[in-house]
Amino acid sequence: MSDSAPDIDVAGGRLPRESYARNFGDTFPPLTAHQAQVESDRCYFCYDAPCVTACPTGIDIPSFIRKIATGNIKGSARDILDENIMGAVCARVCPTEVLCEGACVRETAEAKPVAIGALQRYATDWLFDHNIQLFERGAATGKRVAVVGGGPAGLSCAHRLAMAGHAVTAFEARDKLGGLNEYGIAAYKVAGDIAQHEIDYLLAIGGIETRLGQVLGRDVTLDDLRQDYDAVFLGLGLGGVQALGLDAESLAGVHNAVDFIAQLRQADELAALPIGRRVVVIGGGMTAIDIATQARLLGAEEVTIVYRRGPEQMGASRNEQEWAQTNGVGIRHWARPLRLLRAGERVSGVEFETTQLDFGGHLVAAAHRFVLDADMVFKAIGQTFDGAPVASTADTLAFVDGRLAVDAERKTSLPNVWAGGDCVAGGKDLTVVAVQDGKLAAIAIDRRLRA
């Protein structure tokens, strides 16, 4: 409580020490063998199954579930990882209620889909627990590919290229691989350091050299990579954060949600992390949910998400919204920030105005204003692609809506450059989509390099 204003309260250690491990442990415990057996039996083994169509990576879900039911867990894990090498993390973080489980015919039949995500976790956990490596590097082709960005898109691409026998060099700006899996996702979704276990498993195939702390545009340039390698894959993620467009956004106590989550994910001691007693989160996506929920789990007393539209328009799914509410987060819809209130050099609250849609469907101010006191304010209104590191290239990369333009095979406008994940246009900002991008790009790169 080292704040100048006496009523500002930002502190660590708000909870009894033992609460942190519990709060940031598994959100949902893994299935037991018995539960997996019972649940796998619920799958109808649909033909041309809707869940498969709904999976961005196209995992043969009925097949992997049937293999759990028959006791062929290794075969089950292979079905999953063949299509999605990050199937272990995706099993935990995918919004399954709007993907595979949302399409499950059991959802139609009884509003209770097969727990596909939990079963996927069961099979992949089993594989990791048994230390079984399913993949081996293909015969060396002598071709070299640079992968920029060690997140889900880049790592998926690198693994698939290694399977094909190409030599991969992966450049990562941070000092750890994983991208959002490691820095961006709420800790309780990926408890037990599963993101790093998965990366270890993936890299064990061999043929992937990793270079950490290498920033594109600073330590390496796209032009150099294009010259030195047979192909380049860009899985750059989103480097920028949307601003609120208010005065004094740099006030102490106003944070980018993504930065705080990264700090939380890397914290050795969660109890040491200062958190406000009253927290306001502005935004409506997964990041807003993740920061708000984790603020509560760190011991914040009042956490309010304020979103300018209604629950249906939120980027976070209904399940995510309910998860936050279950954890004591309040959600106020139809309001947007007007100005930040200050106490000395620190933020002390936010004044909002209520919103509504006019007859033309545009968002306009409604009649009311209100103030929420806040010791900390988190901005979670979206991220932007920072194109500067690739803009200097001799040829021009094409953009759409501020992100890289790619074709169906994830090739950019440059002949030997592919891209995927959050940095490309038309994506859904989902791990599973990034994995699929990397996979498709690797397949296309392999075809090109063999031609």
Next chain:
Amino acid sequence: MADLSSIFVGIRSPNPFWLASAPPTDKAYNVNRAFEAGWGGVVWKTVGEAGPPIVNVSGPRYGALHTSNRTLVGFNNIELITDRPLDVNLHEVREVKRAWPDRALVVSIMVPCAEEAWKSILPMVEDTGCDGIELNFGCPHGMSERGMGSAVGQVPEYVEQVTRWCKAYSRLPVIVKLTPNITNILHPARAAKQGGADAVSLINTITSIMGVDLDTFSPSPSVDGKASHGGYCGPAVKPIALNMVAAIARDPECAGMAISGIGGISTWRDAAEYMALGAGNVQVCTAAMVYGFKIVEDMIDGLNNWMDSKSYRRIDAFSAKAVPNFVSWEKLNLNYTVKARIDQSLCIKCGRCHIACEDTSHQAITLARNGVRHFEVIDAECVGCNLCVEVCPVEHCITLLELPVGALDTRTGHAVGSYANWETHPNNPASGHAVAQSPATAK
């Protein structure tokens, strides 16, 4: 309230649900609990000759077949007849019968196929005050290798002979329990009738191996790494047993002989089906071993409510009602034509009807319409085989619609005709209307 009371070969019981001769009826403790739970009768577990007691394995004596959700659908055992001394069993039978005078108590007997053996045990059994005897000619394991059980049941002459001895040396009603491990159930059934049996009960268990342990390569249930065949029962055998019961029920040579139905009966519905196919009462074992004796409550209640809903006041009102409808194939109406119909409001779009029909039958169900996932029957291909109905996870989603006589069957291009069977079919060489001709006669 319907009247469920039963008189089976003169033996009265408050309901037609008896426990079969098996582990649940091996001693007074269990039988008392069964009667407390409401069972109408009990067939006491098979007793043998006085002398050194029977020896059972001390390893597993049961094995099971489960569905993937671990519902037990098949059960097997390698237990022998009672391993308790004859005098102890007979003493308990007497005590239990005295305590439960309104319940049926029948004693199952298995002794060697020799007149003296039967002549000596029958008076002892009769002296207990029990209501009848059941001759165990069915047990297919352990005892059959010693010339008893199914070894007798598989030889009609033995069946007839032993039945005759029992009728000669006992005044009690005689129920002959049949083994299904034969080619034609009518042979032992008729032999029992010839020997004077009051009833047959069937089926006893089917010889079986439950599985193989793929680590040890022992079949199961495994006794120290080895297994012998056991006797198979439970819900999975019900269709086999129903067919045998019905075959006897419609056989003119067996007319007048009562049938006690046994085989996979778990519910009142199963029991009603057996009785509709000619069983006078039913015997239950596996369902009680899986769920305990309490299941009889719903068997009584459910049968009662169903009978009320159909205005059947007594069991006689519906017993054997399905027997006339059990006919041989050549009597089936070959002009009866059905088409599958999928209720789109119930369809959950799993696609199983489509793939079953597409891969293994008649390619008569669509996968899509106008590019949208949609399952619909193509009448011009549908032969009405019922496969889609049975594989659909949603009951009543797919049904069979009967085409009326005169309606066009788009598959054949012909109007649906009135009743005609194979006996008169032109393709039947024996019909007298044959059009299909051999090369020799074609010219």
